[in-house]
Amino acid sequence: MAQEKQETDTIHVRGARVNNLQNISLDLPKKKITVFTGVSGSGKSSLVFDTLAAESQRLLNETLPTFVQTFLPRQPPPDVDALENLSAAIIVDQSRIGGNSRSTVGTVSDTAALLRLLFSRLGKPAVPRPSALSFNDPLGLCKACDGIGVVSSLDVKGLLDESKSLEEGALLFPGFAVDSWFYNIISGSGFFDLKKKIADYSADERHKLLHEPECKIKIKVGSKMMGSTYEGLIPKIRRLYLSKNLDDLQANLRNALEPILTREPCAECGGTRLNAAALACRVDDGAGHALNIAEASALAVDELLGVITREKSGFDNAATAPVRQALVRRLQSLVDIGLGYLSLDRESSTLSGASRSG
Ligand SMILES: [Zn+2]
Structure with missing residues (x-):
């Protein structure tokens, strides 16, 4: 009897392989507070949310009438050899409520x-x-x-290496490396001498490279001409990335933006939006x-x-x-x-x- 009690007081996890977990086996006491700690990426969420809670949710859903189940998301069982003595789980996670700046x-x-x-x-x-x-x-x-209450400006120094030409890799921002899709639009636009150092650009060329609003162009792809859209670096980066919350961007973009971005309250509305x-x-x-x-x-x-x-x-x-x-x-x-x-x-x-x- 004592043996049995002990068994049901413990959740057994055997051979969990969800996401980056490598055949993890462990026993967890029930009716106790268990804390999982570890560096980011060590698999805490994979074990707790994606293995234990996912299976518990799946088993709970299976107890519901078939008719109801057809309305629920159908989850395959998590990749684990055995999970024993699971209880019904309620997931209280701390993901942010609405990460964008329009949510207050x-x-x-x-x-x-x-x-x-x-x-x-x-x-x-x-x-x-x-x-x-x-x-x-x-x-x-x-x-x-645009109702954000903040105007952001980009420091051009972080976008360009002025001592280089376009084909030498003057564009420093992620996604604009030589032969990338964005680079090919710029180089194929016909607006620039690809061998000219940015430092030697005329005011017009500089404006084209940095500030030109969206316009239709034809670029050469192989032997064919193709319609495309050209846009200066700053309006492009603004449109693609600055309208979002920085925390939601990929790390390489965030790291590139943070040192060159300044945000100030909008003078027009005093930050009231x-x-x-x-x-x-x-x-x-x-x-x-x-x-x-x-x-x-x-x-x-x-x-x-x-x-x-x-x-x-x-x-x-x-x-x-x-x-x-x-x-x-x-x-x-x-x-x-x-x-x-x-x-x-x-x-x-x-x-x-x-x-x-x-
Ligand atoms: Zn404003």
Whole structure:
């Protein structure tokens, strides 16, 4: 009996080979907290998430009616010789909630939409509709920074080795090496003398290489002419990589960008991401100031809650009472879980430094 009890108190893993695991065998005590540590890439996630949790999930799904199973993702069993005494697993991982800069505490908690609705109904001067107060909508966003609130500039020094010609490898950025696809577009464009050192370029040639906006060109591929699109280095890198969160880029791109990239708050919108019409729309806070939606979103949630619920403020209006109540409930629940210090404009990607890796 004791023997049996001991057996079921232990999860046996034999010969796990998922991803980079090399025939790993181990026993894990049940009903205990087990911590897996190790350097990034050592296989922690492969063992915990992709082997143990994956099989547990698969077994759990098999207990459901066939009809229900047809709606579930069909997973093959993980590559392992034996897994014994597994329990049902609940996976709580720490992957970031929405890594891009358009995702904020306000957008992920559904409070931003309610706040826009309130401002669009109560604010003066009036805006045509709630989306005119959104930095994720063409109607509301600041055109200068495209609703990001930050303008980034690239230091050209990191992109070029001016002492070299194009065919000597003057283009330093990853993906632009001699004979790469991007290089072939540049060299095949007919715009440049491939043997001329960048330092000797005329102002026009330099502009073409660095800043030329997208244009249609014909390039020679073998003996054939082919239609293609040419674009200067800076607009190209901006379009391909700077619109994304740096943390989501491949390491070689991130490492190339970090030393040459400077980001500054957008001067046009003061970092608020919104255009002038959106910023002009204000609601009286009941304490001698008329707030716009950017200022409201910059307040800590507990302060904002105080403003929204203040009697005699512009928000204290019977016509919009249900929206106000809904917003108050959401804000209160943020306060209740201890997040009252956050502001709605805080980017959600800054909330957790940890990510699932290994
Ligand atoms: Zn701006």
